[in-house]
Amino acid sequence: MKVKNIAAIFLILLSIWILLNNQFQIEVMIIGVILSFVISIIMGSRITVFNELKFSFKSVFYTIWYLFVFLAELVKSNLDVARRVLTPSLPINPGIIKTKTVLKSKMGRMILANSITLTPGTLTVDIEDDILYIHCIDVCCEDIDKATAAIVDKFEKILVKIYG
Amino acid sequence: MGNILEIIGAVLVLLGSVFLFLGALGLVRMPDLYNRIQAGTKASTLGTFLTLFGLLLIIPEWWGKLVLLMTFILITNPVSSHVLARAAHYIKIPLTDKTVADLLNKEKTTYKVNEEIKNE
């Protein structure tokens, strides 16, 4: 369990090092490997979020698919907000509503909340166990089930397959 | 071939800057803080993302740092806007008159993070 956590931190740190240096000389790589190894050993027992990651073919596939769904949603809703901003009468109908999530893991909830925040028109204000409080620029419905179906479900049904 | 990629990149940069401008316009026009966060921070995320992606197409040798910047923006920007919205709601920044619903109970804000820090 702990080895996987350390390995995840090590890989993330090493890839950041490689991207930052942008060169593949052997000395640079050796320094990067040593540094990321030491840091991941030190921090391994404290950062426990990566324990929930699963390295399998299915999860990688769904992660990539999720990225595409997310980017499409991002562009679509950005255009929607751009339309609202450019309309002279400013057609907004804001409010804070409740939605529910079925995700249990911390990582899954974090990704879900961040995705909801990044799609314009919705903004996660607070999380309380499995209740998400979302500020909408255009409130569709105050009922918790309908709101969940409208906002959360499209991300959740993919995230459930990755994080269970 | 490289020329076509450069032109596509330049168009993407232009598109990104237009999104940045729209975000700033939303920041000025929206009536209250939460709507400003909505219009501002997220349009600026997409705008910066598109601009850097266009630069990536124009100068492919810089991919490392540009990719790092893009992932960095995509991860940190929603976090900062969420923290900001939560803090603003906690100190009772008023919502605009057009607001239809406010289901978040103001007295009962979660402080789980704080408890975790205390226990360590």
Next chain:
Amino acid sequence: MVNTLLFISAIIILLAILLTLYRFIKGPTAPDRLVAFDVMTVSSLALIGLIAKFSSRIIYLDVAIVYGLLSFLGVIIVSRYFERGL
């Protein structure tokens, strides 16, 4: 052609930063100013990228990375200060 387009987009980004500056100066409450600051710094990341292209120096991108990191930390710290004091 490409350079003209990039120049036009740099000017548009500058206009956007000026608009956010208006909100930064006027903003009725402190969180409003903080939002304006956030949008301003993220927009200037794009501008720094464009400047790096104009002067073709990759080292400017490091400046952008550190700038983004500091702005993120600043926003988080000031929001936490709003919430429960230092």
